[in-house]
Amino acid sequence: MSLPSNNKALLFLFLFLFLSPLFSIYSAAAHGGGAIDPQQFKEAPEFYNSPTCPSLLNTSTDDDSDEGDDDVICSETAIHVAMTLDAAYIRGSMAAILSVLQHSTCPQNVIFHFVYSATTSDASLLRATLSSSFPYLRFQLHPFDASAVSGLISTSIRSALDCPLNYARSYLANLLPLCVRRVVYLDSDLVLVDDIASLAATPLDPASTILAAPEYCKANFTSYFTPTFWSSPSLPLTFAGRSRPPCYFNTGVMVIDLDRWRAGGYTAKIEEWMELQKRMRIYELGSLPPFLLVFAGEIAPVDHRWNQHGLGGDNFRGLCRDLHPGPVSLLHWSGKGKPWARLDANRPCPLDALWAPYDLLRTPFSLDS
Numbered sequence: 001m002s003l004p005s006n007n008k009a010l011l012f013l014f015l016f017l018f019l020s021p022l023f024s025i026y027s028a029a030a031h032g033g034g035a036i037d038p039q040q041f042k043e044a045p046e047f048y049n050s051p052t053c054p055s056l057l058n059t060s061t062d063d064d065s066d067e068g069d070d071d072v073i074c075s076e077t078a079i080h081v082a083m084t085l086d087a088a089y090i091r092g093s094m095a096a097i098l099s100v101l102q103h104s105t106c107p108q109n110v111i112f113h114f115v116y117s118a119t120t121s122d123a124s125l126l127r128a129t130l131s132s133s134f135p136y137l138r139f140q141l142h143p144f145d146a147s148a149v150s151g152l153i154s155t156s157i158r159s160a161l162d163c164p165l166n167y168a169r170s171y172l173a174n175l176l177p178l179c180v181r182r183v184v185y186l187d188s189d190l191v192l193v194d195d196i197a198s199l200a201a202t203p204l205d206p207a208s209t210i211l212a213a214p215e216y217c218k219a220n221f222t223s224y225f226t227p228t229f230w231s232s233p234s235l236p237l238t239f240a241g242r243s244r245p246p247c248y249f250n251t252g253v254m255v256i257d258l259d260r261w262r263a264g265g266y267t268a269k270i271e272e273w274m275e276l277q278k279r280m281r282i283y284e285l286g287s288l289p290p291f292l293l294v295f296a297g298e299i300a301p302v303d304h305r306w307n308q309h310g311l312g313g314d315n316f317r318g319l320c321r322d323l324h325p326g327p328v329s330l331l332h333w334s335g336k337g338k339p340w341a342r343l344d345a346n347r348p349c350p351l352d353a354l355w356a357p358y359d360l361l362r363t364p365f366s367l368d369s
């Protein structure tokens with residue numbers, strides 16, 4: 001199919017109107033935040049599967065040549081990646097997507113699931129922006145009804161963490177199609193420099209393990225919960241029966257078995273802790289502690305190379321962080337500072353130079369081929 005370029009907008013509109021009823025109905029409530037212009041990002045190159053990649057489509061069972069959406073989404077060979085998408089972090093998301101594709105052996109087998117706030121007025125712009133920078137990307141947009149969770153959020157010490165979309169990672173099992181059985185969740189402030197298929201293939205013990213993430217057992221686990229929590233006679237017993245000593249893990253990079261999550265009702269377990277937090281303050285941060293409460297000591301460990309976190313450092317003191325020792329497969333600018341903001345302000349940290357090559361923002365000086 002080829003279309004003259006002035007028909008591209010029509011095509012976007014068509015895709016939007018055609019696909020949106022599959023997911024939900026958009027509410028167009030006005031919402032503050034940066035406006036998005038699809039033209040502000042450059043087009044990424046097309047990435048092709050290597051000859052060794054398994055086919056996403058099952059040609060033996062298909063009578064018509066059309067790629068049915070369900071066939072592709074539900075393919076056993078697809079690698080599913082979930083991220084959130086909003087106007088504030090879209091520059092980071094675009095860089096993360098590019099990095100995933102660029103380092104994949106089978107980029108055409110990667111299917112992205114973008115969760116956005118159902119109350120945003122930017123839904124069609126988010127779709128148009130993705131489609132214009134990644135015309136060949138396989139993706140679905142999933143609206144997240146933030147009002148369901150906003151009543152459960154108690155204010156934390158870092159207000160940026162209170163954004164309802166931050167909690168979407170707890171709802172992936174409900175948001176993604178049922179045939180999606182495993183997903184890699186990624187934050188928007190990171191880039192991969194290795195094949196996401198290796199991360200997605202992390203073994204999860206079928207008997208018990210719901211998720212995998214790098215663990216940090218040297219971090220002071222006690223400090224993630226308040227004295228109120230630790231002085232309660234019952235609450236600390238939460239961690240008593242765990243397979244291993246509970247350790248901190250960062251929820252910005254996780255491999256989740258969605259089948260087992262659904263079967264075990266883990267979203268409700270996380271919500272129970274959030275309800276308790278509303279009544280008595282048991283932790284200080286946002287969406288992380290409920291994950292620790294439910295999963296710490298029960299997760300499958302992932303090599304630390306897959307979450308070199310903390311590179312966002314500390315804006316207040318202008319502190320730049322260094323990499324942790326060891327190999328690197330994923331760089332994560334968690335923390336207050338973001339590489340795009342520091343680059344724009346002409347005050348980058350040394351490691352921000354590793355993010356810059358994935359930046360798709362069109363600059364006045366960029367040459368478009």
Ligand SMILES: *[C@@H]1O[C@H](CO)[C@@H](O)[C@H](O)[C@H]1NC(C)=O
Nearest residue numbers: 055056057058061075076077
């Ligand atoms: C294709 O279909 C067969 C039979 O239904 C199944 O065993 C196989 O796993 C499918 N392959 C893919 C790539 O989905």
Ligand SMILES: *[C@@H]1O[C@H](CO)[C@@H](O)[C@H](O)[C@H]1NC(C)=O
Nearest residue numbers: 219220221222223224225227
């Ligand atoms: C860990 O944190 C708690 C509470 O923040 C503190 O009381 C304790 O001394 C810390 N332990 C270590 C080993 O630093």
